[in-house]
Structure formats: structure tokens, C-alpha cells
């Protein structure tokens with residue numbers, strides 16, 4: 001919205017005067033129509049109501065209750081509705097600027113076509129839209145008879161962090177979708193192998209990796225990873241470690257039941273680092289076991305607490321797309337999210353999980369290195385006299401583990417904070433569009 005600051009505005013509907021702020025719309029087509037957003041919504045609401053009752057008289061179908069109409073208005077003006085909305089595959093691809101439509105035409109349509117011919121019914125699952133916008137979505141400007149642009153009316157919070165995280169999520173979704181549609185032309189197995197190796201290298205030093213993968217040098221794995229036959233010739237136990245590590249991180253980041261059940265495999269894999277005189281192997285094993293302990297602690301103590309926090313926020317926000325008051329139907333929907341209430345306000349999708357899991361070891365190492373530097377500094381300035389009995393490589397590995405823990409916790413705190421901002425935004429939106437009668 002382009003508005004002149006400190007301008008005195010006069011509402012065309014309620015005839016009130018006040019200084020210009022975010023509650024105002026000024027029509028920028030030259031006519032300078034001034035109107036409260038609230039008043040505009042009220043107007044749109046009554047137009048819709050009229051339209052619906054007319055339809056009822058004529059054909060007695062398309063019944064929309066007042067409550068549904070409120071919800072649909074909220075949906076229409078929710079500037080950040082992708083935070084919760086199910087976005088279909090088709091809409092996602094087509095929505096990518098510039099390349100979206102060509103991609104869809106030349107890659108997706110042939111793909112969908114061939115799947116459908118093979119009898120895989122995927123098209124119907126690709127189109128979803130919920131809830132619908134109201135029958136009338138826009139009103140003519142009474143002065144210049146042009147439409148008032150909808151983007152001027154969207155209600156979004158002023159928080160930069162919320163805007164950035166909305167756009168960040170959008171970019172991630174687009175990026176991963178593009179990767180996903182190009183998967184048929186790349187070799188997924190090779191890519192996954194290289195990803196696993198790269199992630200392992202972020203956390204473990206060379207001497208630990210060679211022990212974990214039963215190989216004399218990990219350079220050999222790079223060579224094997226270059227071809228399919230090479231990957232097949234890697235010993236199975238190493239394949240489990242390399243292919244399994246990205247899956248393991250994906251499971252931790254995404255909290256999927258299946259992966260949660262397989263979590264105990266990590267300490268089992270750690271058994272490969274046999275108890276020996278080699279101290280760095282012992283340290284690595286301890287690191288894996290301690291991290292396993294922390295992960296279990298997290299899922300038994302912190303996760304339920306987080307859930308309570310998110311549950312409270314959902315109850316506080318009363319999102320228009322979920323339920324109105326404490327009605328039983330709403331609670332049933334709420335129950336279907338059991339254990340994942342955070343997803344109601346800002347849904348974490350597979351795209352987000354994938355990016356989080358992929359970058360996790362890298363970010364963990366960066367943070368770990370920073371702490372390591374800090375530790376060295378403290379030692380050099382003799383604030384810390386403790387001299388750990390470990391090689392520099394083992395020490396940096398310990399800090400990598402700690403770094404990954406810190407990154408994960410920071411990410412969760414950040415999500416909690418963004419969700420809080422979103423709750424405020426939803427309340428603001430609903431205050432403006434739902435309580436039209438005061």
C-alpha cells in the first residue's frame with residue numbers, strides 16, 4: 001500500500017476522521033478514495049450476504065452460513081495463508097515465477113500423463129483448495145469504478161521476521177519442488193550417497209569415518225560414489241551408514257513415527273567403533289551415545305512441553321480455518337493433530353524438514369567451530385586451565401556434536417517465536433474481518 005504518512009483521512013463509509021495508518025486504504029488510482037479496512041470488509045461482507053440470499057431465492061442452493069462467510073473473508077484477506085494451507089503440487093509448480101508455467105507444461109504434464117496411463121491416479125490428489133474464497137471477492141471503487149487491488153487489503157503483520165520466514169518457506173518449497181521434478185533425470189542413488197558422505201564429513205574426522213565405513217580412506221568412497229557399480233561394490237555395512245545418515249537426520253528433524261522407531265540404530269552403528277586403545281574411537285562412540293541420550297530426553301521431556309505451548313497458542317489464536325469457539329467439532333479437528341499442534345499455526349512441510357535436515361550438520365559444524373575457537377581463546381588467555389586429553393580432531397568432533405545440538409534447539413526456539421508472531425497476526429486479521437458487528 002502506498003500511502004502518504006501523517007495524511008488526514010476521511011472514511012467514505014463511517015465518515016470518521018483520523019491520521020493515516022495501516023488500518024486505512026487509499027485508492028491509488030488517482031481518485032484518492034479513503035476508507036477503513038474494517039469498513040471495507042463490512043461492506044464486502046454485506047454484499048456477499050446479499051448475493052447469497054439472492055442465490056437462495058433463485059435456486060435454493062449454494063447455502064453458505066454466516067459463519068462460513070466470515071471464515072471465507074478471513075481466508076481471502078489472510079496475507080500469510082500459505083503458513084497453514086495445503087498447497088497442491090500443481091499450484092506449487094505453477095506458482096514459481098517465470099519458470100513455473102514452462103516447467104509445468106513441459107515436465108509435469110507429460111509426467112502426470114504417463115503416470116495416469118500407467119494407472120497411477122495422481123492428478124486428483126494434486127488439486128486441493130481449502131477453504132474457498134467468498135462469492136464476491138472484490139468491490140468496485142465507488143468513485144472511479146475500478147477494482148481496489150486485493151494486495152492492498154491483505155492483512156499481514158508488520159514483523160519483518162514473520163515476512164522473511166514466510167518468504168523463506170516459499171522459496172524452499174519452490175526450490176525443492178524443482179529438484180523433485182528433475183529427479184527422473186538425475187540418479188537419486190548417487191546423489192543420496194554423495195549427500196550422506198558430505199554430511200558425515202561435516203561431523204566426523206577422517207579417522208572416525210574410516211572406522212565407521214570399514215575402509216582405509218574415505219577418498220576411495222568419493223571414487224566409488226561416482227558410478228552406480230562403484231556404489232554397489234561398497235561393503236553393505238558402510239552403505240547402511242552412508243545412506244542411513246541423511247535418513248536418520250531427516251527422521252530427527254521431521255519427527256516421523258517410522259524414523260523415531262529406528263532411532264536406536266545409531267548406538268548400534270556406534271558399536272562399530274570397537275572399544276580399543278584408540279582414544280579417538282572411544283570419544284566418537286561416547287559422542288554418539290550421549291547425543292542419543294539427549295535425543296531421547298528431548299522426545300520424552302521437551303517435546304511434550306513444546307506441544308503444550310503450541311496447544312495453548314492454538315486455543316489463544318482460535319484460527320478461523322480450524323474452529324470458532326469451544327465447539328466439539330473444532331476439538332475433533334484439533335485431536336487429529338495430536339502431538340503436532342505446532343503444525344496447525346505454521347505447518348512444517350516435508351520441504352522444510354528436508355532443508356533443515358540437509359543443512360543441519362553443516363550449520364552444526366560452523367557453530368561448533370566457533371565454540372571451539374572460543375574455547376581455545378579462553379585457554380590461551382588462561383581463563384580455562386582445563387586441558388582435555390584428546391586430539392584436536394576429536395575435540396573438534398565433540399564441538400561439532402554440541403554445535404548440532406545448539407542449532408537444533410535454536411531452530412526450535414525460533415519456530416516458537418515465529419508462531420507467536422503468527423498468532424498475533426491471526427488475531428489481528430480475525431479482529432478486523434470477523435467481528436464486523438461492533
Ligand SMILES: [Zn+2]
Nearest residue numbers: 011014036039
Ligand atoms: Zn470507516
Ligand SMILES: [Zn+2]
Nearest residue numbers: 027031141144
Ligand atoms: Zn478509486
